[in-house]
Amino acid sequence: MNVIANNNWIYRPMMSDNMDKQQTMIIAAVAVVAIVAIAAIIIINPFKGGNGGGGGDDDDDLRCLLRVYGNADMNNYLDDDDLTFLKEIIDGKNAWDPVKHPLADANCDDVITQADYDLVKKFLAGQAATMYYVDWDGKNARVDYPLTRMLADSNGIAVTFTTGLDIFRILGLFDEVTMMTNSDIAVADIDPTLYPGVEDIKAYSAPKMRHTADTYEMFVQNNIKVFLSEQKFLDDTFLTAAEEDFDTHHLNIIKLPTNRYMNGICWEDTLVTLGVMCNKQSATAPYITYLDKTLDEIADATKGVTNKSCLIPYYADGYGVHPLYIDSHGTSGIYTADVYTTEFIPLVSAIDLKTADGFGEAEVEQIIAKNPDCLVVAAFGYATSKNWTVDSYKNGITEQMLSEFRKLGYNKPIYVLPFESCVLAGPAFAKVIGSMIWEDAFDSDKAWKEFHNFFKDFMGYKGTLDDLKNSKFAPWQYTA
Ligand SMILES: [Ca+2]
């Protein structure tokens, strides 16, 4: 069977993302059900916007990223305006529209009363309370508010990815992160010049990256109180154990994504929502401003620009080239940060994958046969690792993958994007990539400067603009 000529590529589900075959098959089997469920969420989801689209009803048009109940006016801040909004409903001046403003019901009892007003007032005063939010499945979940009060004795934050480290760094809580549960990048490999203090973080390698009841027990022993990971790695046994024990151990699992876009939300929502949960809005306000401004500028710059098709091969240490891995949209609506970020600019994927989470396998020949206008290779794990220099990672990816594309006849531009730059830095990063692809649409110097500003303002980066340009966080074009 000629899979190359056939439009219906056969993708084997990807195994080395530490998901075993059986689970993958189960996910594939329920994918149809999931699509129906997601469609329903999208129809009624007032948060939906995706990639900076409209939503909420604040003055700006940045979609509603703040998913906590109590955010009555559905913008990106919890403040006195929410009290005013509630007061006008309580006083009978306005009617409550629960479809348009579901988050107004701070205590989640389906009515708006003085109790909602009082609860928001408590939040604003930073007083202890239960806070509800809308999780990655569109369901209601709860946390102990403010989350920081749970950390007093333990500094007990655990994360799975470096994006989690970045989020807590922006919140000023990096020192409270005491554990990383990961197997793709070991804690010992993370560069301490980029993450000072990372060497004090304890590593826990969940077998096959599945967080189970055993992981939960380990969290209890290590006094972990806040955990930020990804849904696909959390087994029901883990979630159930945490839920059943919540009143005893208070493990607050933040059911929001870090590296994946799903059900209309991503890491941007997570950061902004955690900002409120931790009573650290002053730390997230500049990020909201950055996001809003950058997305507006990208929209202006790309008006009338012609789309280009692309494919996103994935490259990480230990991942082969025969077959290589590829990121795109999957069948469940879940996709990774590199896909999300390339869609800020007019890059259109030349395929949709048949796997649930948009991560699958392809042969180099299949990619070339699709003849995309460019390749944007996502390189994961190099930027934050102390084991790679700029040269060693570039040489590795060139020898193993990029030269192969040329050898087999692909002659169009190939760009390499460090995955880590596609996440929280995504919009600024997209401008830099945009300036490489559409030279007339973007001001390259300005784009680089803004990318540098992001690192200085949010990541504690000490290097100069030239340092960043020559770093593993920078995108580059393969020219051979
Ligand atoms: Ca608000």
Ligand SMILES: [Ca+2]
């Ligand atoms: Ca209520």
